[in-house]
Amino acid sequence: MKTKMDFPNVNERKPEGLKDDGKSFRVLIVDDSMFVTKQINQILTSEGFEVVGTAEDGLSGVEKYKELFPNVDIVTMDITMPNMDGVTALEKIMEFDKEAKVIMISALGKQDLVKKSLLLGAKNYIVKPLDRKKVLERVVMTLKKQ
Template sequence: MSQKVLIVDDAAFMRMMIKDILTKNGFEVVGEAVNGQEAVDKYQELSPDLITMDITMPEKDGIQALKEIKEQDSNAKVIMCSAMGQQSMVIEAIQAGAKDFIVKPFQPDRVMEAINKALG
């Protein structure tokens, strides 16, 4: 059975890029969300094995959404994605429970490395 992934990013192009990498590697993308609030709602609804989460989004940023998802499910596996390689955000995301961090533009090898590491 393929592992289910929820992709969260406010940019459709970025969601498409990640979805392409994942489906080519045998993952099933069960949902997409465009902001942090939608991510929290869809996590409850879809129970994915993994989430890729953008940090900078409207309504609720990725770090806030990560914290809320981890409150609901301490075993949630979340990989943060951001165009900004800001050290403070990386550290905050990891402290909030993110498994890994990928920087845009995505390198398929790095995406898969982070996903395989997160899923153990």
């Protein structure tokens, strides 16, 4: 008599936003554009990431990071924002936590600021317009960097 056997589905892949223990990577989004925040949020949550916080300017981004620490795995940081720009906010976050993983979100034409950010400790950058593939690729790559 035939018995039904459960084989693992080889086509089933683990969502990129899950750690090995099955818990989600935790993301803080710092961006003054409601549209960009929503876009990043949608892309990441659809892959199992958890957005643990959002902030609309650099100053509140730094405060939010300190408040969430150590329960945040990665930050997406817009460069041009009111109150405190993304490069300064990155600097403040790196002073507080030198292991912080921050990805800069940049419009085209901000190469100098992107370079400065990388020197200050940003782990990666994404140039807008954003798309799903680009965002996931860079976020996953950054999380794998030691």
